[in-house]
Amino acid sequence: MISINDIDKPFIDKLFEKTDDIIKRGGSKGKCRLNIHSDKILVNAFFEPSTRTQLSFESAMKSLGGSVINFNAYTSSLKKGESFKDTIKTLSIYGDIIVLRHPQTGSAKEANEYSDVPVINGGDGSNEHPTQALLDLYTIYKSFDNNLNTVNTILFVGDCNNSRTIRSLIKLLHLYPHISIYFLPYSGCNPSEDMLHSISHKQNIQTNILDKNQPIPYHLFDVIYCTRLQKERIYTMKQQDRSRTDIVITKEILNKCKNNVIIMHPLPRIDEISTEIDNEPNSVYFKQMEYGVKIRMALLDLLLSR
């Protein structure tokens, strides 16, 4: 589980089926606890902080009955100068599976070579975040009656340049070429070359980048996916562009959308979506977070059961 390139449709079908089953077993309260991996230890190896990903995996593993060891490398004795290889070899001794979050592109792939146990990429720099892409896709799938064939358009709003989340989901959507991809970027946040290239094989790029100063055809989209400005990555932007969120999904905008549109967000949200629509059935961002735990349970189960 290193790169989205390794994921194919049969794997997704299997993973989604297992996730459906986990949700079914959870019942009405939404808490599914299975005591099936009580003899397993997950090592959360975080070389940069990411509370949400870390807690989500921790909750998933504990919901399977397993144990979790948190290794926060950014506060640890790594300062002593140990190599990445030695650290990973050591961590693979402590547990049965590793979730790796690291600021450098390719670090998950590298770790997988060193580790004696499976490695899950929990985000490697600005590169990929495969489990986020999977939970996003699963959220779309569940919201449209377990049928991705009925979804035709997705609009990415916000920081289309720097978002690892957007990049990862677009990569995964390669498997579903019938879904058209649109961008509505903040000022100074146009999609990067690699993202445009990533969709160029199937779509007319020009018409797919919307201008926030023109009327937006909100009624066209099945999915609206918002992202926050990646403040930690904007140092290369021009001063005047280092602005605030300049597109906010409000009740007024929601009223212009399809009836069954879904509004997504990887969270944390700052002000990209008005809280006034939090209780609308279209707002699925908290559901999305919940599915995150469930899809990670399913993924851990698949990898630990090998």
Place this chain on the structure above:
Amino acid sequence: MISINDIDKPFIDKLFEKTDDIIKRGGSKGKCRLNIHSDKILVNAFFEPSTRTQLSFESAMKSLGGSVINFNAYTSSLKKGESFKDTIKTLSIYGDIIVLRHPQTGSAKEANEYSDVPVINGGDGSNEHPTQALLDLYTIYKSFDNNLNTVNTILFVGDCNNSRTIRSLIKLLHLYPHISIYFLPYSGCNPSEDMLHSISHKQNIQTNILDKNQPIPYHLFDVIYCTRLQKERIYTMKQQDRSRTDIVITKEILNKCKNNVIIMHPLPRIDEISTEIDNEPNSVYFKQMEYGVKIRMALLDLLLSR
């Protein structure tokens, strides 16, 4: 479990009965481990550091067979600007119950509105700390043969102005109006208006604030409850009052007390109680800490079993 105002006598009776049972099951070693909530996850949500409360709940939950996820918000990516509401909604997805420690008054009540799972107030600013009050009351109850009717007087020594601990216990003692409350404050630490008001309906305030420069009638008290100077909250005190502990419970003082007096302290202790009396049967502060784990086990069990 948000405010002491919500606690009534039937609840206390039920909680104490369950705690008695847990202690009985623990046997002579004092360690009771029940494997009754192995399918449950507690989220320790700490927005300010409080090692003792956090570890006590962690020990309690693990003693019930359950899992714990520690979320230390003061070190986390909360900095990204997420709202309190979104954070609480997220945490309620990760677990089955939340313990909240937060520097702001009213935060626990607010969290309870947002959360899909029960919230326990683990201290909200200078306001309340209900589980501390419960463990304190339980310590008195156990020390007097499971009978609060035989307890008539309690003396609070120390920082009577700022102590959340004192405020919380006094609130809980409203349910036991036969217990008279006395204060023996450090210099500059007289009881605050709200605390005096809190006991004014039943007692003569004037006579109940003792002057440390006068002889103290130590023989009057069934319970002596010491607190340390809240260093983190003394910035508003006059310079000359920002002093040291100026009343220390020594062997000499203990000799002036009732035979069966109990000496309590919420810990950590700095120098409010001389270590020379640590082994006296009257010194129950470590017992008190032990009861803290047990009462939290009982409380968690009640809330998780609903």
Place this chain on the structure above:
Amino acid sequence: MISINDIDKPFIDKLFEKTDDIIKRGGSKGKCRLNIHSDKILVNAFFEPSTRTQLSFESAMKSLGGSVINFNAYTSSLKKGESFKDTIKTLSIYGDIIVLRHPQTGSAKEANEYSDVPVINGGDGSNEHPTQALLDLYTIYKSFDNNLNTVNTILFVGDCNNSRTIRSLIKLLHLYPHISIYFLPYSGCNPSEDMLHSISHKQNIQTNILDKNQPIPYHLFDVIYCTRLQKERIYTMKQQDRSRTDIVITKEILNKCKNNVIIMHPLPRIDEISTEIDNEPNSVYFKQMEYGVKIRMALLDLLLSR
């Protein structure tokens, strides 16, 4: 489990036998999980950072089915001024066994007096690290067909002055006087007086300190034990000696050694051993780390089963 002085051969035999059994049960994957202490809580009490020791004990305890509470005193409310005694008494309430890491010599012994539960010394200052010595000895034992009688010589390379690891293993080797001890120190890192004294009863000290500027008789040694320069403890060294690692075990050196020599290292490694020999059967440093978890499992089991 406070001092190596308390360890005798019958205890070692029992511990190694149990560890052998744990490894056997682990099977080919090397992960042994026993669900035998699910009702027990280990408290990792770390008064200075030591990621490796902490994680190793955490992995060991969780592999026995138990729970772990991590108490990192260097970040906690200890700052409030609580005494060491009060802290230890409190921690002994939260769990069934304590692992203590502390910067001061003698702290483990002191803690053991205060605690109501067993204390394991996880390193007290520059003094001792008994479980490290045990895992080191076990690594030698396993590498020589479970027979320490066939081991005659050990060479310590590196920081022979400050290394708690070396000091501890030498102490433990008192029980095996047939093993000769040699030093090959970095510049400015000659063995300290106490270490020399420690071996003086049986060996000719003069001939046992090798000079790195002379030819080294690598072919003599059964075990080569490398250590890194203790950067955190070199402030008393002369400026010109605060150098880098100046002896590196390379493929070239390995070729001069006995066929069945083993190369050990407590890790983390900086550059004391060239990575080019990582895959040689002689390089047992990662194995050594793995044995660390196993020996700690065995030790915890012995102490918790009393």
